[in-house]
Amino acid sequence: MGIPQPAFYMFKCEQSAPPGMPKPSCVTPDTQDLFQYLAQKLMKEGIMGTVQPIRTSCLNRCSSGPVMLVEPGHIMYAGLTKEIIDRIVSEHIIGGNIVEEFVISSELWDAPITPADMKKQMGI
Numbered sequence: 001m002g003i004p005q006p007a008f009y010m011f012k013c014e015q016s017a018p019p020g021m022p023k024p025s026c027v028t029p030d031t032q033d034l035f036q037y038l039a040q041k042l043m044k045e046g047i048m049g050t051v052q053p054i055r056t057s058c059l060n061r062c063s064s065g066p067v068m069l070v071e072p073g074h075i076m077y078a079g080l081t082k083e084i085i086d087r088i089v090s091e092h093i094i095g096g097n098i099v100e101e102f103v104i105s106s107e108l109w110d111a112p113i114t115p116a117d118m119k120k121q122m123g124i
């Protein structure tokens, strides 16, 4: 038997804008321990490995930060706190139900454009 692939990847934005920059940041002094919290939560639940947390750079939804993308599913969670991470892990990752109340607004996260369609739009 082969090594099983993860069931989920959780891409937590770890971009931190320098103080004074106009762009909001997903990592501030108040939120800087969220990735570590997520990793500890997965370990406590005994699901680290089949759920892989990933530190990522900007996911281009900075104004809604801290944000985290869950794959598979293209689910983008916004405004993260420790309490919200607990709910995402127990209800979505373990329970199988997306926690709609913390999903980014659809105005900011509309259906994707396929790369083939984007090339057509660009005329290339």
Ligand code: FES
Binding pocket: 013, 014, 015, 016, 024, 025, 026, 057, 058, 059, 060, 061, 062, 063, 065, 067
């Ligand atoms: S800094 Fe996190 S989405 Fe841009």
